[in-house]
Amino acid sequence: MEGKEPKRIEAEIEIRGALGLHARPAARLAKALRGLRAQVRLGHGERMVDAGSILDVLTLGARTGTRLRLIAEGEEAEEALETARRILEAGL
Amino acid sequence: MKTLRGLGVSAGVAVGPAHVIFPGHIKVTRTRIPPEEIEEEIRRLRQAMETTARNIRRAQERIPENLGEVRAIFEAQRFLVEDPSLVAEASEIIRQGFNAEWALLKVLRRYQKIFSELPDAYFRERFRDLEGLVEMIIGALRGEKPLGGPERAIIVARDLSPADTINLRPENTLAFVTEAGSRTSHTAIVARSLGIPAVVAAKGALEEISPGDLLAVDGTTGEIFVNPDPETIREFEQRERRFRKLQSRLHQVADLPAVTRDGHRVVLRANLDLPEEIPYAREYGAEGVGLFRTEYLYVAREDLPPEELLFETYRQVVETVAPHPVTIRTLDLGGDKFASVLNLPREINPALGLRAIRLCLREESLFRTQLRAILRASAYGKVKIMFPMISGVTEFLRARNLVEEIKQELAQEGHPFDPEIPVGAMIEVPSAVAMADLLAKEADFFSIGTNDLIQYTLAIDRGNQEVSELYEPLHPAVLRFIWTTVEAAHRAGIPVAMCGEMAGELLYIPVLVGLNLDELSMTPQSIPEVKLFIRELSYRQCRQVVEKLLRLTCQDEVREALAEVFGPQLKRFSKSLWFE
Numbered sequence: 001m002e003g004k005e006p007k008r009i010e011a012e013i014e015i016r017g018a019l020g021l022h023a024r025p026a027a028r029l030a031k032a033l034r035g036l037r038a039q040v041r042l043g044h045g046e047r048m049v050d051a052g053s054i055l056d057v058l059t060l061g062a063r064t065g066t067r068l069r070l071i072a073e074g075e076e077a078e079e080a081l082e083t084a085r086r087i088l089e090a091g092l
Numbered sequence: 093m094k095t096l097r098g099l100g101v102s103a104g105v106a107v108g109p110a111h112v113i114f115p116g117h118i119k120v121t122r123t124r125i126p127p128e129e130i131e132e133e134i135r136r137l138r139q140a141m142e143t144t145a146r147n148i149r150r151a152q153e154r155i156p157e158n159l160g161e162v163r164a165i166f167e168a169q170r171f172l173v174e175d176p177s178l179v180a181e182a183s184e185i186i187r188q189g190f191n192a193e194w195a196l197l198k199v200l201r202r203y204q205k206i207f208s209e210l211p212d213a214y215f216r217e218r219f220r221d222l223e224g225l226v227e228m229i230i231g232a233l234r235g236e237k238p239l240g241g242p243e244r245a246i247i248v249a250r251d252l253s254p255a256d257t258i259n260l261r262p263e264n265t266l267a268f269v270t271e272a273g274s275r276t277s278h279t280a281i282v283a284r285s286l287g288i289p290a291v292v293a294a295k296g297a298l299e300e301i302s303p304g305d306l307l308a309v310d311g312t313t314g315e316i317f318v319n320p321d322p323e324t325i326r327e328f329e330q331r332e333r334r335f336r337k338l339q340s341r342l343h344q345v346a347d348l349p350a351v352t353r354d355g356h357r358v359v360l361r362a363n364l365d366l367p368e369e370i371p372y373a374r375e376y377g378a379e380g381v382g383l384f385r386t387e388y389l390y391v392a393r394e395d396l397p398p399e400e401l402l403f404e405t406y407r408q409v410v411e412t413v414a415p416h417p418v419t420i421r422t423l424d425l426g427g428d429k430f431a432s433v434l435n436l437p438r439e440i441n442p443a444l445g446l447r448a449i450r451l452c453l454r455e456e457s458l459f460r461t462q463l464r465a466i467l468r469a470s471a472y473g474k475v476k477i478m479f480p481m482i483s484g485v486t487e488f489l490r491a492r493n494l495v496e497e498i499k500q501e502l503a504q505e506g507h508p509f510d511p512e513i514p515v516g517a518m519i520e521v522p523s524a525v526a527m528a529d530l531l532a533k534e535a536d537f538f539s540i541g542t543n544d545l546i547q548y549t550l551a552i553d554r555g556n557q558e559v560s561e562l563y564e565p566l567h568p569a570v571l572r573f574i575w576t577t578v579e580a581a582h583r584a585g586i587p588v589a590m591c592g593e594m595a596g597e598l599l600y601i602p603v604l605v606g607l608n609l610d611e612l613s614m615t616p617q618s619i620p621e622v623k624l625f626i627r628e629l630s631y632r633q634c635r636q637v638v639e640k641l642l643r644l645t646c647q648d649e650v651r652e653a654l655a656e657v658f659g660p661q662l663k664r665f666s667k668s669l670w671f672e
Contacts (some may be wrong), residue, residue, distance in 0.1 A: 019401070022116070023218060027171040053177035055203065061210035084392050 007077040011070045013088050020063040026054040029087045041071045051084055057074065071078035093321050096301075098294030100153050100314035101275050102283035103617035105332040106267035107325060109244035112303045120193040120230060125186065134183050134231050137192040140232035145173045172225055193230050200226045215222040246307045249296055252279045262286045269316055271297045276365045278387045282309075284372065291316055312617055338373070338620050346377030350623040352605065356631030359611040361419075362592055367408045373616045377623065380416030380474075382539070382613025383591035384409060385423050386462065396458060402465035407472050416474035419539065419589070419613075420466050421518070422459070422491075424448045424480040434458070443553065448481035453490055463498050472506035478516040478539050483523045485530050491515075492534065520544035525573045532584035540577060540609075542592030544568055565594045566603070566650045571641055571671065582608070589613055598665075601625050602658050603641065606634030628665055633657075 005067070015021050033040055033052045040051035042060065048071065049056035062068060072081040101128055125133050148170045172178070178199060199225060207219035218504030233341050244264050251272035265288055272281050273292030283290035298359045300377035301307065301318055308317040308328045308622040312335075338345075350358045361382030362373035373381065384492060389405060396613050410418050426439075426447035434455055452459035466477055479491045491514050502509050514536035519525060521544070532538065549570055552563045564570070574590075581588040587613035593599050596614030601622055602611060614622065637657050 020212070020214070022214060023172075023221070029642065030171055030175075050177060053175050054171050055175045056177050058215060059203070059206045059210070061212050061215040063212055063395075 002080075003074065007075075008071065009074045009077050009081055010072075011081055011085060013070055013085050014022055014070065015062050015066045016066055016089050017064065020066070021057060021060065021068075023054065023058065025087060025090070026057040029057065030054050031085060032083045032087060033080055035080055036080045037076045038072050038074035040073075040080050042068055042084070044068055094300055096294050096297060096316040096318065098269070098291040098297070098314045098316065099275065099614075100290075100312045101273075101277075101280035101292050102268075102290035102311045103335065103455075104286060104287070104311045105309070105335050106246055106289050106311075107306070107308045107320070107328050107332075108244055108246045108266040110248050110303060110305045110307050111243075112297065112298065112301060113247065113249040113558045120191075120197050122194045123191040125189050125191055127189070129188070130187055133186050133192055135187065137182055137195070137229075138179070140229050141173055141179065141193070143232040144225070146172055151326075169221065172221065173229070192233055196226050196230060219650065222400075229490065229540065236397045242361065246309055248301050248307075250298060252282075252538060262288060262551060265290070267298050267307075269294050269307070269309060270303070271295065276391075281366070281368060284369070286340070287462040312615075322526045341376060342377070342620060344619045345623060346375065348377070348623060348627070350543075350626045351589070352626055352629045352631040352634075353389055354630050354632055355370050356605070358605060358609070358626055359589075360612060360623055361416075361613040362616045362619065363613050364409075364616075367405060367412065369616070370409065370412045373413075376616040376619045378616055378619055379602065381409070381413055381418040382589050382611055384418050384420045386421060386423055390423060390425060392439055396461070399461045399465050403468050406465055406469035406475075410469045410473035410475055417474035417476055419478055419516070420469075421478050421480055422449070422462055422466070423452055424621065425451065443547070448489060448493060450481065452479075453487070456494070459491075459494065459497060463495055464502065466515060467495070467498055467502055467509040467513065470510035470513045475510060476514040476516060476537065477632030478518050478537075480518045480541065481544070482517040482522055482531070483521045484527050485534060488517050488531060488534055488663070502662040511574070519577050520548065522549050522573065525577055527581070528577045528580035532580045532586055536585060537587050538577060538581045539589040539591055540574060540614075542570075542590060542594035545592075546594075547571065549573055565597075565600060566647045568642065568650060569645055571603065571607070571638070571650070573640060574604075575608075575638070578608050587611065596622065598622065598625055598662065599654065599658075602634045603638060603654065605629055605631060605639030606636075608635070625662075625665055628661065629670050 017025055030052050041048045042051040042053070042057060043049050044060070044067070047060065047070070049060060051057060051070070060068070070081060070084055072078070074080070112500050131431070151171065181199045182192065182195040184190055194230070203222055204219055207216055210216045224488050230292060243264055246267045246269060247265055249271075251270050252268065263331055268283050268290040270279050270292045271294055277292060279290060279292055289309055291309055291311055291314050291370035292315055294314075297316070306319050308320045308324055309315070310328070310331060320328070328573045334643055350360045359379050359382045360377070362376070363383040363385070363386045364370065364373060364381050365388050387404060406420060424447070426442045426445065436446065446454060463477075466475065469475060476493065479488065482488050495513075495515055499509065499511065516537035517524065517531055517535040518539050518541045519528065520541040524531060528538070543554075546552070546563060546565055550562060550564065550567060552559050554563045578588050587610040590609050591603060591613035595604065595612040596618035598621060605626060612622065637653070641653060644650050644653065
């Protein structure tokens with residue numbers, strides 16, 4: 001199998017929604033990542049959590065303006081990273 | 093028979109047994125699971141989670157489509173129950189040889205610690221959602237039936253989390269009574285959306301009510317009778333019949349104007365806190381929103397809400413209510429709510445302290461943000477601004493000038509807004525009544541806030557049980573103040589509205605009509621009844637009675653005089669609502 005090697009990519013994003021990364025966007029994120037062949041982790045500093053877990057994402061307590069690191073690994077890492085970025089940087 | 097009183101947040105009447113949910117800590121026992129049964133135990137956990145997810149989905153489906161916000165709360169809950177971390181961590185503990193209940197509790201405790209350390213209240217409180225959810229899963233593990241059981245009952249609790257309400261079966265829930273809560277709390281929103289009567293902020297409910305007690309609950313007045321006597325039960329049966337009658341006539345009534353027999357028109361509008369309530373306002377026939385309270389977005393968070401969030405919320409309200417107008421009241425909170433953000437000192441007497449317009453004029457940047465949001469929303473419909481707790485002309489002009497400054501600012505930035513936006517003063521402080529003639533020259537309208545006006549006029553703290561009995565809307569002093577205010581406004585050619593509980597009380601309606609208020613604003617569910625009653629009245633007669641009332645010496649005389657003239661009519665009217 002060529003061209004479908006596991007990848008690891010990273011990005012930094014800023015939370016834009018007025019209420020921060022609250023339950024609803026966290027749910028949307030988890031739902032969107034579910035079908036993708038990739039492991040996405042989200043967090044800052046030492047604390048990186050599974051972006052597919054609403055519970056863990058909520059424990060980041062990320063308010064509007066918080067900058068977070070995104071790490072995606074796996075075959076569909078790029079799509080996963082873009083999906084996550086789109087949701088996290090969306091307004092409201 | 094005991095009587096409790098709370099805040100009626102969802103209309104309707106119910107009589108039935110109490111099902112009390114005591115604020116409990118989840119109790120589970122630890123059991124060792126032999127290695128050969130571990131996989132079975134994990135399967136049991138997954139099954140319980142699936143059952144819970146199904147219950148949530150079912151609850152979600154019962155919420156009407158137009159209540160997207162409420163549905164979304166359930167959506168987040170449903171995802172939480174399917175959360176991979178929750179499953180993985182609980183399974184891991186089961187693999188160490190423990191039962192599923194214990195495993196869930198362990199996971200819960202771990203998250204409790206993490207959540208409790210978060211600085212932001214919103215995120216800290218999400219732990220309660222998880223807690224409620226784990227409670228539900230443990231219930232499912234034990235094969236317990238969802239709350240509300242097979243029996244029809246009135247649910248009594250300290251507060252209901254989204255998770256709790258998911259568990260309820262609406263068809264078996266006669267009413268909600270909670271000790272905590274407000275008009276904007278989750279219980280209130282869900283109850284209204286399901287059409288279940290609800291009373292929140294009912295102090296002492298858990299102490300006074302035992303499981304199985306018979307309760308009579310009125311979700312409009314906020315009354316709760318514990319073990320009512322036969323007479324009260326009969327009265328509640330009548331109330332219920334009347335409520336059903338009105339419900340069935342809502343659509344007929346909604347389009348009728350509120351006009352007296354002799355052609356005097358009164359505009360009836362709704363008091364609202366949330367955009368989600370607008371459908372009810374419309375259904376009940378409100379001609380717009382006479383009081384949109386703006387505290388919710390400030391109280392729901394620890395920091396200050398950004399302009400965009402305020403703007404989006406106001407715009408949504410204004411657009412939905414158009415072509416009818418929305419009167420937005422600027423922030424009416426005490427400084428204590430922002431003590432941490434604004435670094436304000438604690439006050440000994442907050443009711444007479446730094447609150448409402450005083451706070452806004454002191455913390456100008458907070459006020460500017462809100463005014464910008466309101467003005468920007470005015471481009472999308474018909475908006476009026478009113479300032480709460482105005483005490484005199486200078487204070488009003490300072491606030492009004494700020495509006496003018498912001499108009500220029502927005503014009504320069506190219507934001508659209510309504511340049512003719514009416515700016516009004518709330519009349520709730522006696523000094524404003526004394527200055528009403530001069531204030532009327534500066535304001536575009538008045539709105540009388542009766543709750544505060546009565547409290548400040550009579551120097552009665554309604555929340556203080558020692559004196560709350562002295563709180564009396566029919567005190568002649570209150571009636572004289574309203575009269576003075578209306579006269580001053582009409583001489584200056586501006587309209588006067590009234591918002592506050594007094595406007596929604598049937599007994600007071602002839603008085604308010606006679607006092608010549610142009611607009612009455614109230615909780616939406618009161619509108620149909622008030623409207624039908626106004627259509628029975630004669631303005632000339634109301635006016636004559638009011639002129640007589642103003643010369644009486646005390647509230648007892650006022651009540652007597654009112655009962656004499658309108659008592660039989662009110663009785664007839666109530667009867668017509670039940671049996672027509």
